[in-house]
Amino acid sequence: MHSLVVHGGTGAIPANLPEAQRTAYAAGIGSALDAAFDLLERGGSSLDAVTTAVRILEDDALFNAGRGAALSSEGVAELDAAIMDGRDRRAGSVAGVRHIKNPIDLARLVMEQTRHVMLIGQGAEELAIEAGLPLISNHYFRTDERRRQLEAEQQGRSVSELVPAAHGTVGAVAFDQMGNLAAATSTGGMANKRPGRVGDTPIIGAGTYAKNGVCAVSCTGHGEYFIRCAAAHHIVAAVEYRGMTLQQAAQELLEREIGKFGGYGGLIAIDAHGQIVMEFSTSGMFRGARDSNGLRTIGITR
Amino acid sequence: MHSLVVHGGTGAIPANLPEAQRTAYAAGIGSALDAAFDLLERGGSSLDAVTTAVRILEDDALFNAGRGAALSSEGVAELDAAIMDGRDRRAGSVAGVRHIKNPIDLARLVMEQTRHVMLIGQGAEELAIEAGLPLISNHYFRTDERRRQLEAEQQGRSVSELVPAAHGTVGAVAFDQMGNLAAATSTGGMANKRPGRVGDTPIIGAGTYAKNGVCAVSCTGHGEYFIRCAAAHHIVAAVEYRGMTLQQAAQELLEREIGKFGGYGGLIAIDAHGQIVMEFSTSGMFRGARDSNGLRTIGITR
Numbered sequence: 111m112h113s114l115v116v117h118g119g120t121g122a123i124p125a126n127l128p129e130a131q132r133t134a135y136a137a138g139i140g141s142a143l144d145a146a147f148d149l150l151e152r153g154g155s156s157l158d159a160v161t162t163a164v165r166i167l168e169d170d171a172l173f174n175a176g177r178g179a180a181l182s183s184e185g186v187a188e189l190d191a192a193i194m195d196g197r198d199r200r201a202g203s204v205a206g207v208r209h210i211k212n213p214i215d216l217a218r219l220v221m222e223q224t225r226h227v228m229l230i231g232q233g234a235e236e237l238a239i240e241a242g243l244p245l246i247s248n249h250y251f252r253t254d255e256r257r258r259q260l261e262a263e264q265q266g267r268s269v270s271e272l273v274p275a276a277h278g279t280v281g282a283v284a285f286d287q288m289g290n291l292a293a294a295t296s297t298g299g300m301a302n303k304r305p306g307r308v309g310d311t312p313i314i315g316a317g318t319y320a321k322n323g324v325c326a327v328s329c330t331g332h333g334e335y336f337i338r339c340a341a342a343h344h345i346v347a348a349v350e351y352r353g354m355t356l357q358q359a360a361q362e363l364l365e366r367e368i369g370k371f372g373g374y375g376g377l378i379a380i381d382a383h384g385q386i387v388m389e390f391s392t393s394g395m396f397r398g399a400r401d402s403n404g405l406r407t408i409g410i411t412r
Numbered sequence: 413m414h415s416l417v418v419h420g421g422t423g424a425i426p427a428n429l430p431e432a433q434r435t436a437y438a439a440g441i442g443s444a445l446d447a448a449f450d451l452l453e454r455g456g457s458s459l460d461a462v463t464t465a466v467r468i469l470e471d472d473a474l475f476n477a478g479r480g481a482a483l484s485s486e487g488v489a490e491l492d493a494a495i496m497d498g499r500d501r502r503a504g505s506v507a508g509v510r511h512i513k514n515p516i517d518l519a520r521l522v523m524e525q526t527r528h529v530m531l532i533g534q535g536a537e538e539l540a541i542e543a544g545l546p547l548i549s550n551h552y553f554r555t556d557e558r559r560r561q562l563e564a565e566q567q568g569r570s571v572s573e574l575v576p577a578a579h580g581t582v583g584a585v586a587f588d589q590m591g592n593l594a595a596a597t598s599t600g601g602m603a604n605k606r607p608g609r610v611g612d613t614p615i616i617g618a619g620t621y622a623k624n625g626v627c628a629v630s631c632t633g634h635g636e637y638f639i640r641c642a643a644a645h646h647i648v649a650a651v652e653y654r655g656m657t658l659q660q661a662a663q664e665l666l667e668r669e670i671g672k673f674g675g676y677g678g679l680i681a682i683d684a685h686g687q688i689v690m691e692f693s694t695s696g697m698f699r700g701a702r703d704s705n706g707l708r709t710i711g712i713t714r
């Protein structure tokens with residue numbers, strides 16, 4: 111048994127999203143899903159699968175991560191990412207990087223080549239330079255859509271028609287043939303955020319968590335609420351210690367924890383047996399799932 | 413009933429710590445403890461009490477937070493802090509600030525005056541400037557002891573005789589007369605850390621967490637392990653959902669979670685009834701506790 115689930119963000123996705131956009135988003139999700147699943151099929155690790163899926167979504171300008179990231183109030187892309195290995199709960203994360211084409215690769219480098227878990231800002235970029243990762247101009251990340259979105263946000267206009275899932279995130283969770291879980295998440299964060307704002311994505315226990323024998327989780331949504339609820343770890347603890355199924359734990363988090371505070375969002379997760387869960391409390395979540403029993407599904411709205 | 417507990421870091425504290433040092437550390441802990449407890453006595457909030465205690469410990473050059481912070485590999489002080497309000501689980505945190513005399517005040521400002529939970533680096537310092545917090549030269553934080561410690565670390569020499577609890581942290585947890593819990597933590601992080609490294613202190617759910625009706629927690633120790641275990645939230649979940657006492661949860665975390673990975677550290681916490689817990693898996697932890705039943709205790713080693 112092996113399985114993979116990816117998301118491309120959640121939010122106010124209009125039910126009448128034009129067909130051309132729907133097709134483009136589905137193609138983006140599908141290409142990350144299939145490339146990473148092929149890797150699992152060939153016996154690759156869950157860690158490599160989630161890295162691959164997130165890297166592809168970072169490179170796709172439609173999604174709020176890597177190229178096409180939401181812009182800060184100063185018009186700059188500030189990127190966050192995290193990865194966690196369910197085998198030994200090693201983890202790596204970066205926040206506030208501005209010149210790293212694929213922040214998920216740098217998060218993995220933090221995990222594998224330093225004695226630290228989290229590096230931020232210029233310190234994180236120093237590691238990239240030492241490791242020979244190419245640095246890239248911040249202009250690479252800024253698309254016309256994101257500039258228009260920022261302008262609309264700053265003028266108080268609605269943005270959901272400009273950019274569906276405006277405050278999105280991308281993420282992936284995988285269960286490989288060895289039975290190992292891994293999770294990865296990457297984002298440009300909230301549009302019009304204060305420079306330096308960090309959401310739940312790079313916070314181990316909030317946006318990202320993985321523990322073999324229990325489950326792995328990648329969250330998306332209004333990050334501040336996910337931090338306050340320690341969302342990803344809340345789910346892991348609910349499955350491990352409260353006898354909940356992963357599905358029940360996901361619903362409980364969104365309704366009774368995040369929802370109680372007035373927050374919204376979604377998450378993808380896989381349990382210890384490879385079973386996939388995709389839950390969201392918004393009108394939609396860009397998502398896709400595959401498993402070795404032949405499941406292949408891509409969804410946008412409910 | 414009201415109660416307060418503070419810590420000034422954990423680590424390899426020599427059993428034969430010279431009497432003069434022992435007295436100085438105990439005086440530092442005592443002064444934070446008494447000032448913040450007086451505030452609780454007069455009906456003040458747990459939030460104000462933990463802010464006050466941490467601010468006093470930040471100002472005391474003996475402890476690794478604010479003035480006297482451990483220095484990065486480049487000899488710079490990079491400061492992290494977090495605060496959490498048990499009433500509604502609002503939280504604020506900052507990481508990688510270099511010019512803020514009292515990082516705990518800035519963390520509280522993030523909680524109370526922005527729509528965000530976490531701000532890092534220059535973005536966090538921008539908020540300080542807007543709010544009129546004075547910025548201060550990084551030289552203010554750097555003491556001769558910390559320079560000698562950094563030199564010793566970089567030469568691979570033992571540092572425990574130079575600076576007890578070398579990789580310390582400061583923190584406070586309070587339970588006020590209204591029955592509200594709060595927690596706060598502040599640190600200069602690990603000596604000789606890579607610039608940009610963030611430990612568990614400013615990670616809500618790792619180094620700091622507070623939830624009314626359950627418990628509030630402030631951790632100290634080898635931060636990377638506390639992040640990987642989502643330490644503070646692990647304890648909250650154990651008390652809320654696993655029927656453990658706070659004492660049992662604290663011991664389980666240090667032995668079976670942090671300890672299993674080869675990590676070490678300690679924590680202070682208060683449960684829903686105001687009962688204080690202080691646990692550590694190292695040779696010592698600078699600590700002090702007071703409650704309205706007349707308890708007043710200050711400890712260093714076991």
